[in-house]
Amino acid sequence: MDKVLVTGGLGFIGSHTVIELQNEGFEVVIIDNLSNSSIDVLEGITAISGKSPLFEQLDLKDKSAVQNFFSKHKDIKGVIHFAASKAVGESVQEPLLYYENNLNTLIYILQELTAKKASNFIFSSSCTVYGQADNMPITEDAAIKPAESPYGNTKQIGEEIIKDTCKVKSNFNAIALRYFNPIGAHPTAEIGELPIGVPQNLVPFITQTGAGLRDALSVFGDDYPTPDGTCIRDYIHVVDLAKAHVVALKRLLNKKNTSNYETFNIGTGVGSSVLEVIHSFERVSNKSLNYKIADRREGDVISAYADTTKANEELGWKAASSLDEAMLSAWKWEQKIRGL
């Protein structure tokens, strides 16, 4: 059974990916520093899969800890790297924290992997690297625009670091998955998104409003040049996103990759406006959502949704869930954690 390291494996996307790896027969080792997750997620993973992954609480900013880990686990066949800080707004306030946490950790892992005979690496990237793309849907060869935030910059720089490494290390194989907007939760409602404090992202704010934790959702602007005036995004079920990681890892393990550095847009290919997401919640919950129109949010792009042709045809992956199915899973999770 191939052993795979998942960094940030107790986080939102990481935990769902651990489940899909276990379902495919991989042995999973999780590293997490619990800065943005809870040890309870380990219980949720085990409850779903019946298999408890190995877990090491360590901070990847500690270079010697990373070196010790890899000397202990020489049989790791692949690494899926989620561990990073990811709050756009916070990154503007704390840029050095973001550059240190998102880049030093990546470099320390790559130093270990490139010292091995052969290694396989899946990088958690983001559609944020495109900024406001010129054309919709967005293809992988769309221009990489100057980042709107230090967070987005760490994803761009991260990809560059990996690309430059791949150029000189032919034994190092990497895939960067550029996520669009992950939403929802595992259908068992044993794991899901656990935003700390006031949710920055749309869907957890909607479900918390639906659960009565928030008075009203503020819609950040309805005067954009879109059909209903609100911003458009590509909301993908987190389980579909998790499955994309397993497919990408198998591509490298089975040496099906066409170069040792590849990028794929991981989305549904469907753009949904903020108001359409609100209506999706109202349909699946049979509740009316209290919301008000507020000012635009600094740094928001007008529209971003994926051209998924490359992932469909080359990766052999396609998102299966609709917006309503993803929203229903998010709502079921919210009800579960609030005891509703």
Ligand code: WQD
């Ligand atoms: C979606 C839309 C908001 C909250 C960010 C990061 C991206 C990834 C996902 C990490 C926008 C609107 C939101 C609210 C609102 N993060 N909105 N009221 O900004 O597309 O992407 O999170 O990997 O890298 O950039 O997601 O959910 O914050 O916003 O109207 O209370 O919902 O203006 O149009 P975003 P989001």
